[in-house]
Structure formats: C-alpha cells, structure tokens
Amino acid sequence: MIRVLVWCENKQNKTDDAVKAVYPNGMHNTIADFLNADPEITAKTATLDDPECGLTDSVLAETDVLLWWGHIGHHEVPDNIAAKVQKRVLEGMGLIPLHSAHFSKPFKLLMGTSCSLSVPGFFREKLWCTLPGHPIAKGIPNPVDIEVEEGYNEYYDIPQPDELVYIGAFEGCRVFRAGCAYHRGNGRVFYFQPGHETFPIYHDKVIQQIMINAVKWAKG
Amino acid sequence: MIRVLVWCENKQNKTDDAVKAVYPNGMHNTIADFLNADPEITAKTATLDDPECGLTDSVLAETDVLLWWGHIGHHEVPDNIAAKVQKRVLEGMGLIPLHSAHFSKPFKLLMGTSCSLSVPGFFREKLWCTLPGHPIAKGIPNPVDIEVEEGYNEYYDIPQPDELVYIGAFEGCRVFRAGCAYHRGNGRVFYFQPGHETFPIYHDKVIQQIMINAVKWAKG
Amino acid sequence: MIRVLVWCENKQNKTDDAVKAVYPNGMHNTIADFLNADPEITAKTATLDDPECGLTDSVLAETDVLLWWGHIGHHEVPDNIAAKVQKRVLEGMGLIPLHSAHFSKPFKLLMGTSCSLSVPGFFREKLWCTLPGHPIAKGIPNPVDIEVEEGYNEYYDIPQPDELVYIGAFEGCRVFRAGCAYHRGNGRVFYFQPGHETFPIYHDKVIQQIMINAVKWAKG
Amino acid sequence: MIRVLVWCENKQNKTDDAVKAVYPNGMHNTIADFLNADPEITAKTATLDDPECGLTDSVLAETDVLLWWGHIGHHEVPDNIAAKVQKRVLEGMGLIPLHSAHFSKPFKLLMGTSCSLSVPGFFREKLWCTLPGHPIAKGIPNPVDIEVEEGYNEYYDIPQPDELVYIGAFEGCRVFRAGCAYHRGNGRVFYFQPGHETFPIYHDKVIQQIMINAVKWAKG
Numbered sequence: 001m002i003r004v005l006v007w008c009e010n011k012q013n014k015t016d017d018a019v020k021a022v023y024p025n026g027m028h029n030t031i032a033d034f035l036n037a038d039p040e041i042t043a044k045t046a047t048l049d050d051p052e053c054g055l056t057d058s059v060l061a062e063t064d065v066l067l068w069w070g071h072i073g074h075h076e077v078p079d080n081i082a083a084k085v086q087k088r089v090l091e092g093m094g095l096i097p098l099h100s101a102h103f104s105k106p107f108k109l110l111m112g113t114s115c116s117l118s119v120p121g122f123f124r125e126k127l128w129c130t131l132p133g134h135p136i137a138k139g140i141p142n143p144v145d146i147e148v149e150e151g152y153n154e155y156y157d158i159p160q161p162d163e164l165v166y167i168g169a170f171e172g173c174r175v176f177r178a179g180c181a182y183h184r185g186n187g188r189v190f191y192f193q194p195g196h197e198t199f200p201i202y203h204d205k206v207i208q209q210i211m212i213n214a215v216k217w218a219k220g
Numbered sequence: 221m222i223r224v225l226v227w228c229e230n231k232q233n234k235t236d237d238a239v240k241a242v243y244p245n246g247m248h249n250t251i252a253d254f255l256n257a258d259p260e261i262t263a264k265t266a267t268l269d270d271p272e273c274g275l276t277d278s279v280l281a282e283t284d285v286l287l288w289w290g291h292i293g294h295h296e297v298p299d300n301i302a303a304k305v306q307k308r309v310l311e312g313m314g315l316i317p318l319h320s321a322h323f324s325k326p327f328k329l330l331m332g333t334s335c336s337l338s339v340p341g342f343f344r345e346k347l348w349c350t351l352p353g354h355p356i357a358k359g360i361p362n363p364v365d366i367e368v369e370e371g372y373n374e375y376y377d378i379p380q381p382d383e384l385v386y387i388g389a390f391e392g393c394r395v396f397r398a399g400c401a402y403h404r405g406n407g408r409v410f411y412f413q414p415g416h417e418t419f420p421i422y423h424d425k426v427i428q429q430i431m432i433n434a435v436k437w438a439k440g
Numbered sequence: 441m442i443r444v445l446v447w448c449e450n451k452q453n454k455t456d457d458a459v460k461a462v463y464p465n466g467m468h469n470t471i472a473d474f475l476n477a478d479p480e481i482t483a484k485t486a487t488l489d490d491p492e493c494g495l496t497d498s499v500l501a502e503t504d505v506l507l508w509w510g511h512i513g514h515h516e517v518p519d520n521i522a523a524k525v526q527k528r529v530l531e532g533m534g535l536i537p538l539h540s541a542h543f544s545k546p547f548k549l550l551m552g553t554s555c556s557l558s559v560p561g562f563f564r565e566k567l568w569c570t571l572p573g574h575p576i577a578k579g580i581p582n583p584v585d586i587e588v589e590e591g592y593n594e595y596y597d598i599p600q601p602d603e604l605v606y607i608g609a610f611e612g613c614r615v616f617r618a619g620c621a622y623h624r625g626n627g628r629v630f631y632f633q634p635g636h637e638t639f640p641i642y643h644d645k646v647i648q649q650i651m652i653n654a655v656k657w658a659k660g
Numbered sequence: 661m662i663r664v665l666v667w668c669e670n671k672q673n674k675t676d677d678a679v680k681a682v683y684p685n686g687m688h689n690t691i692a693d694f695l696n697a698d699p700e701i702t703a704k705t706a707t708l709d710d711p712e713c714g715l716t717d718s719v720l721a722e723t724d725v726l727l728w729w730g731h732i733g734h735h736e737v738p739d740n741i742a743a744k745v746q747k748r749v750l751e752g753m754g755l756i757p758l759h760s761a762h763f764s765k766p767f768k769l770l771m772g773t774s775c776s777l778s779v780p781g782f783f784r785e786k787l788w789c790t791l792p793g794h795p796i797a798k799g800i801p802n803p804v805d806i807e808v809e810e811g812y813n814e815y816y817d818i819p820q821p822d823e824l825v826y827i828g829a830f831e832g833c834r835v836f837r838a839g840c841a842y843h844r845g846n847g848r849v850f851y852f853q854p855g856h857e858t859f860p861i862y863h864d865k866v867i868q869q870i871m872i873n874a875v876k877w878a879k880g
Contacts, residue, residue: 086772087774090773090774090817092573109772110772110773111772112746112769112770112771112772112844113750113770113844113845114747114750114845124393125393126393126394128373128374128375128395129374129375130374130375130376130380130397131380131623132375132625132626133532133623133625133626133627133628133660134623135660138660142375143393153348154348154349154350154387155348155349155350155352155362156350157750157845159819159822159842159843159844160350160351160383160384160822160843162602162603162819162820163380163602163623164380164384167374167387167395167397169389169390169393169394169395170389170393171392171393172391173344173345173346173363173389173390173391174346174389175348175387175389175395177350177387182819183571183573183574183603183819183820184772184773184819185572185573185773185774185817186572186573187573188573220573220575220578306552307554310553310554310597312793329552330552330553331552332526332549332550332551332552332624333530333550333624333625334527334530334625351843352845352846353752353843353845353846353847353848353880354843355880358880377530377625379599379602379622379623379624380602380623382599382600382822382823383822383843402599403599403600403791403793403794403823404552404553404599405553405554405597405792405793406792406793407793408793440793440795440798564833565833566833566834566835568813568814568815568835569814569815570814570815570816570820570837571820572815582815583833593788594788594789594790594827595788595789595790595792595802596790600790600791600823600824603820604820604824607814607827607835607837609829609830609833609834609835610829610833611832611833612831613784613785613786613803613829613830613831614786614829615788615827615829615835617790617827
C-alpha cells in the first residue's frame with residue numbers, strides 16, 4: 001500500500017461559499033476519497049489546523065507521497081516544518097504540489113527558484129501531453145479538456161523539469177508548464193497545475209486518474 | 221565571421237503565387253539578407269536546384285551554421301547528403317531546421333524519432349519564453365506576437381529538448397514546443413517552428429532577431 | 441506478464457572458446473533464464489541465425505521489452521529490420537542495448553549520434569549511482585563492484601541522457617556514462633554498459649537485478 | 661567588459677601554512693589575477709572580512725558573474741546575504757561555486773538539495789568532457805590531468821545538471837560530476853569541483869582556461 005497524506009491549508013474551504021459549494025467536505029477530503037478508492041493507495045489528510053500542521057516527524061516518516069494544496073496560508077506554515085518536508089523528500093518521499101502550491105514553502109525550497117508565474121484570468125484549458133510514454137500519462141486522453149480553470153501563464157520561474165509531462169494551453173494563446181516531474185535526492189516531485197478552488201477540477205475523473213498515476217510514480 | 225548557409229528546397233517559391241507574393245526573391249534570399257545585415261555573419265544560400273543540393277563536402281566544411289527550410293521536397297534530398305549533414309553536425313556545425321523542416325531528413329536523423337506533429341489550421345500565435353536567460357531569447361519581448369501562422373500542435377514526437385526555449389501558443393488552446401535546443405556531438409541543433417511560406421514571418425524584425433541569436437548560439 | 445525478447449547476434453558464443461567457457465548455453469539464454477526467474481517476466485530469445493533475425497512484425501508486436509547484445513555482427517542486421525525496431529520503440533516497446541550494442545543499428549538510429557567511444561583495455565570497474573531514487577537502482581548496493589570488465593571511456597557520443605542513472609569508473613581515472621535512460625516517443629531506452637563477452641558479468645546477481653529493474657522500468 | 665567578483669571566505673588563506681605556501685597572496689587574488697589577464701574580464705575580490713561579506717546590494721547589482729570559494733566558514737555567511745545572492749542569480753547574475761563551495765549557502769539555496777558528497781582522500785584526477793561542443797570546454801584538452809586533488813565522490817546530491825560538462829575520475833575507481841551547468845531564472849550556475857586549497861590547482865593554465873570559459877558562459 002502506498003501511504004498518502006493529502007495536506008491542505010483548509011482556509012477557503014471554511015470561509016468561502018464558492019469553495020464550499022464545490023467541496024462541501026473540504027477539498028482535501030475529496031482528494032483523499034478518490035485516492036482511497038484505488039486498491040494500492042491508503043490516504044489520510046492533514047491541515048494547518050492540526051498541531052505542527054499535522055506534519056510531525058512520525059507522520060512524515062510514515063508518508064510515501066505527500067500532496068499539498070495551499071493558497072492564502074503559505075506563510076502560516078513554519079519554516080522548520082517546510083524544511084522537514086524538503087528533507088523528507090530528499091530521503092525518498094514523493095511530493096505533489098497542486099495548483100497554487102507553486103508558492104508553497106516546501107516546493108520553493110526544493111526548486112531553489114522564485115516559482116513565480118502570472119495569473120491572467122479564468123479560461124478554458126487543454127492539457128497536452130509531451131511525454132506520452134510517461135507513467136503519469138498512462139490511460140489519459142490527449143488532450144485533457146477542462147471547461148474552465150484559473151489561467152496560469154509563463155514565464156514560470158522553475159528549473160527545467162527532468163520530465164515535462166504536460167503543457168497547459170489556455171484560451172487566448174496562453175501556456176503554462178502544467179505537469180512537471182523532478183528527481184530530487186532519493187525522492188520525486190510532480191507539480192500539477194489544475195485545481196483552482198472554485199471549480200470542480202478534483203471531481204473530474206480524468207484529473208483524478210492523472211493524480212492517481214502521479215502518486216504511483218512519485219512513491220519511487 | 222560566422223559562415224552561414226541558408227538551405228531551401230526552393231519549390232513553392234517558384235510555383236505558388238501566394239508564396240511569391242510574400243517572398244518575391246525567394247524565402248532563402250530574404251533570410252540570407254537579414255542575416256548578412258549582422259556584422260558577425262556572412263550568409264550564402266543553396267537549394268535543391270544546385271548540384272548535390274549545394275551541399276558538397278567543401279561547402280559543408282566551410283559552413284558554421286546551416287539553416288534548413290523544406291516542405292514538399294524532403295524526399296528529393298538524397299539519403300547520403302542527409303547523412304553528410306548529420307555527420308557534419310556531430311563534428312561541430314550548427315543546424316537550424318525551420319518550420320516544416322521538422323520532417324527534413326537531417327533533422328529526423330539527428331533526433332532519432334518520427335518528428336511527427338499535427339497541423340490543425342491557421343491561427344494567431346504567441347511565443348512564450350521558458351528560459352529567459354538563454355542567449356537565443358536575448359533582447360526578445362515576451363511573448364512574441366504573430367498575427368497569423370500555421371498552427372502546429374502537440375504531441376510533437378521529438379526527444380525532450382536539452383533546452384526548451386520557446387513554447388508556441390495558438391488560438392484555440394493549442395500548443396507546440398516551438399524553440400527546441402539540442403547538443404549533439406560537437407554540434408548544436410535549434411528547431412524553430414515559425415515560418416509558414418504564405419505568411420511574412422521572416423520579414424518580422426523580432427523573428428529575425430531570434431534567428432540571428434540562434435545562429436550565434438549554434439555556431440558553438 | 442512483461443513479454444521480453446533477448447536478442448543476441450550469437451556469433452562469438454559459437455566460435456570463441458573464452459566466450460563458450462563463460463556462457464556455455466549462449467549469453468542470451470543465460471540472460472533469458474535469470475529474467476524468467478522473475479514472476480513478472482516471461483523471456484524468449486532470438487538471434488541472427490533466425491529468419492528475419494527473429495524480429496518479424498508479429499514477434500515485435502508481442503514484445504514489451506527488447507534486450508540487445510551485438511558486437512561483431514552489427515552490419516549483418518538488415519537496415520529495414522533496424523528501422524522496424526526503431527519504429528516499434530517509438531510505438532512503446534522498451535529497448536535495452538547492452539555493452540557493445542552501443543554500435544547496434546537500432547540504438548544508433550534512436551540516438552541520432554555516432555555512439556562512438558574509446559576502449560582502453562580491461563580494468564576493475566565500479567558503477568556509481570547518480571539517481572538513487574530511480575527505479576532501475578532500487579535495492580542495488582552503491583557502488584556496484586565488477587572485478588574485471590572491458591573498459592569503455594568518454595567521450596561517449598550520445599545525446600545527454602534524460603536520466604543518467606549510473607556512471608562507470610574504471611581503474612586508471614577512466615569514466616563512462618554506463619546507465620543511460622531515454623524517453624523516445626511512447627517508448628523507453630536504457631543503455632547499460634556492463635557485459636563483455638569473456639567475463640561472467642551476466643552471472644552476477646547484482647547486475648541481474650539492475651537488468652530486471654531496467655526491464656520493469658522500460659516496459660512503460 | 662564582464663564584471664566579475666571573486667568571493668573567498670579567506671580563512672585558511674591566513675592561518676594554514678600549507679595554503680599560504682600555495683597561494684601567498686590569497687587564493688581569491690590568484691583567481692582574480694588570471695581572470696583580469698583576459699581582455700573581456702574585469703575582476704574584483706571580496707571576503708568574509710569585508711562588511712556585509714563585501715556583498716552589498718550595490719556590489720551585487722554591478723556584478724555579472726560571482727565566483728565563490730568557501731570551506732570552513734560557510735556558516736559565517738548570514739542567511740540574508742545568501743538569499744540576496746540567490747535572488748540576484750535569478751535576476752541574471754552568473755554564479756560559479758568552486759570545490760568545497762558545494763556546501764555554500766547560495767549554492768544550496770539554488771539547488772534545493774543537500775549538495776552532500778563523500779570525500780575519500782587525495783588522488784590523481786582526470787576530468788573527462790561529456791559535452792565537447794559546450795563553450796566551457798572550448799579549447800580544452802580531453803582529458804584534463806590533475807596530478808593530485810582532493811577526491812570528491814558520488815553520490816553527489818544535486819539536481820541533474822541541465823548540462824553535464826565534466827565528469828571527474830579519481831584513482832581507485834572513483835567518480836564525481838565535476839562540471840555541472842544549470843539555468844536558474846535569468847541566471848546561470850556552473851559548479852566546478854577542482855580547487856582544494858593545498859594544491860596549486862588555480863595556477864594550472866588549463867584549469868584557468870576552463871574558469872575563463874565558465875565566466876563567459878555564465879555572464880548570460
């Protein structure tokens with residue numbers, strides 16, 4: 001069994017009606033639920049509300065793959081906890097930062113760059129695969145069609161991915177490296193762009209399958 | 221001085237009124253002219269009409285960077301000449317395949333893949349830089365706006381570029397890895413997507429500057 | 441089950457006493473035997489002696505991963521069969537060229553470079569892992585010690601690997617990129633340097649485990 | 661003119677007779693002197709002894725390429741200064757960490773990994789080029805022979821280099837990725853392993869030429 005922890009700051013989940021409408025049980029629980037439906041995965045959740053962000057040494061030691069969703073609360077994660085996550089990835093844990101987690105502390109520490117990007121608005125998106133033999137793309141139609149998503153746009157200040165699996169194309173001639181795989185130490189990182197909090201992205205079966213594939217790839 | 225050879229099949233240049241309207245002197249001469257305006261570059265041309273395609277051993281030996289535009293005449297380039305170009309790149313010559321030269325024999329030999337892609341129509345394009353510190357992007361605005369171009373679309377069957385410098389975004393959520401840099405042996409290859417024969421792409425000053433930058437990068 | 445085909449030119453196996461002493465049943469059968477001991481793998485063999493080199497369309501269509509050992513008979517493989525193997529890799533088959541198969545036709549076609557190297561003699565070798573989280577290195581001690589092997593030395597004229605998993609270090613300050621992973625089209629390639637025909641490399645349990653890992657990685 | 665700053669912790673330079681014997685004027689001055697002999701370069705120095713480590717905002721703003729040598733004083737560089745160097749690289753400055761600067765704060769911040777390695781002793785080294793067309797290798801013999809150097813050994817915990825230019829081979833089947841080039845933001849990083857403080861490495865004309873080449877490459 002792959003032991004997954006779905007981490008979410010869990011802030012807009014509680015305060016923003018538009019988010020609650022899409023994820024009445026909290027986005028992290030939605031993600032954990034579809035992951036738990038896979039027979040190879042057992043998923044738990046943790047949030048900013050938990051002591052030590054729910055990321056104690058023992059929890060991290062028992063986590064094979066950590067998914068991370070954060071947005072307005074990045075700064076509330078203490079530096080020492082972010083550093084522990086970074087260290088645990090180098091030891092072998094997988095990390096899957098989602099959407100606005102491009103600015104999460106653990107991802108920025110692991111990339112060494114600013115991870116900045118531009119956010120031009122809301123648009124239809126298509127995800128195009130640039131590595132069709134990659135395990136993360138297995139069984140996924142090409143392109144993946146997303147009716148509406150928050151547009152992220154280049155330049156995205158990240159190291160060149162070891163494996164660029166997906167490029168996101170947004171209406172209006174906009175592009176973003178949307179699925180970026182990295183080897184770091186004994187661990188692996190897969191940044192995945194889709195997942196704005198007010199759209200039902202994580203209810204989409206194809207997006208779910210990409211994330212399940214990513215978990216299996218990231219477990220090492 | 222960087223010794224450049226601009227190779228063009230020179231077929232539609234002669235038979236297609238729409239092409240002649242855009243490039244009355246031939247596309248290869250237009251390209252050679254703007255390259256020759258750079259004080260570090262001296263450019264000549266060669267075409268399918270020349271004996272041995274204008275690619276004799278002595279010509280290749282005296283070429284630092286070869287630009288290549290072909291479309292409907294790829295098969296008219298003899299295999300042994302394509303193999304000579306491949307060998308000369310491995311010895312240190314730069315190669316810049318343009319637009320439909322994704323299917324040119326020398327490029328396919330150097331990539332080892334099918335270099336296939338899809339061609340969905342004509343669209344507005346924006347080129348987005350994904351490596352802003354790269355010498356090929358020096359002094360180039362981001363994005364580069366192209367009013368209308370033949371759309372090329374992923375999946376583009378190439379090896380992952382060593383340096384992905386540009387992604388092209390086409391209207392309608394379409395994307396293409398448009399500026400792809402490779403090290404091969406002692407030489408360098410830069411595939412550059414813009415340049416459909418019926419649009420005045422190579423008259424554009426920004427496109428010209430990217431190509432001048434590419435020549436300087438590819439000379440090694 | 442992963443359907444593996446172990447291809448071997450099977451020439452020195454028949455004529456060279458030193459080779460017969462190490463591999464009395466033929467090197468390809470030794471390799472197939474240890475692969476078949478893995479419950480996820482079913483391995484067959486083919487050689488230059490078979491009609492169409494044993495690489496008919498139907499055989500290739502039913503092969504998930506092809507291992508390839510050749511040395512003095514590279515030129516006896518017809519060009520059209522090499523091209524079929526290349527095409528099948530781009531469709532999704534894994535290819536694992538072993539040792540002197542750096543000069544095999546399918547590998548050269550897929551790399552697009554000369555694949556030349558230098559061969560300075562026979563030396564002790566240590567394989568050092570440069571990507572410890574890679575599935576090919578899973579469970580493998582670091583370094584891997586090989587008592588004596590034919591030394592291969594840089595410059596090795598290959599594209600930069602997508603994933604450089606092993607560097608081989610030979611006595612006398614000699615080095616070689618010994619474990620090189622590539623994505624090509626839908627398929628994967630893993631070049632692996634150890635395996636000179638007069639040394640019992642493929643009887644080594646650690647080398648066998650690397651090759652089993654490589655088969656599982658290359659199956660896609 | 662390329663404006664270079666050679667930064668050195670300048671500790672063993674003052675206290676260790678073996679170091680003083682090799683670099684009587686201080687290693688940083690030796691490096692600055694040979695760089696200044698190049699007509700395209702103007703080099704200054706800075707050390708831990710200077711206020712703010714000699715790395716004030718105005719100094720950094722006027723620096724195109726920063727060379728960095730540190731060893732026993734990494735922890736004496738304040739975190740905020742290391743972060744300023746990281747930021748300046750992302751804005752476009754080149755950084756060339758030398759030898760034991762693998763553990764310098766700016767390099768670790770930019771890599772996002774532990775940058776750990778093993779140090780097995782003192783050995784003869786040969787540097788082998790794995791990208792012969794790279795500008796850093798221009799005009800350099802292959803291999804580069806170093807009579808004796810401190811051995812560094814894999815696993816070296818760094819991201820895969822964008823361009824692996826040199827592998828160092830040490831007597832006793834030891835290897836190290838010795839010349840590692842990275843694109844980060846608008847800037848470039850070249851880690852270069854040779855340069856133990858008690859050996860006259862930076863007096864070597866070939867090593868000097870590699871460093872001059874690296875400065876020109878890193879200036880962007």
